[in-house]
Amino acid sequence: GAGVSQSPSNKVTEKGKDVELRCDPISGHTALYWYRQSLGQGLEFLIYFQGNSAPDKSGLPSDRFSAERTGGSVSTLTIQRTQQEDSAVYLCASSLFGGSNQPQHFGDGTRLSIL
């Protein structure tokens, strides 16, 4: 079956531009997570969705970052006025429910490079 799909795979953009990253979770998965992975670092939690609501957005690093989820399915992570420190791999994961006994299924990520 289809796994978590992220697009684009790679994105290069100029500093100051806005970018949108997309995540298509596994069908039927109600929980969705966004993470950021900088070079040589572990995964940094950004935001968690349960359905269309985000009960935990504590990891968003600044107000330039926002995310939404529609129809309990596709999610977009938007970064406004990008900065060079935003360069990283952005990973999305989904699970059937939000409970920690549910394994997360990860996408391949979007590699974002800010020039």
Add this chain to the structure above:
Amino acid sequence: AQTVTQSQPEMSVQEAETVTLSCTYDTSESDYYLFWYKQPPSRQMILVIRQEAYKQQNATENRFSVNFQKAAKSFSLKISDSQLGDAAMYFCAYRSATSGTYKYIFGTGTRLKVLA
């Protein structure tokens, strides 16, 4: 705040041998979950093994097993009979069991090389 530390940036193991990857964590909570994830060069993270803190028995999944020492806040991963396909980045992760908590905290990872 909880933290997860992986002190070995890189490890090597000969094919068919056994290797242990270290992970320590810091928390004031008594109930939580610990995970090991594998990230091969393809970038897709895969769950290797999961441990509930309230369980004393160490989790095992085929060639993968953990040594969970709750008092020492240590959670190491042992890979037996290492295979070339085990080469990857391995991340240790923590999640609180407190209701309404969804955040996973990851370590910085250990790169495992498997030598033929």
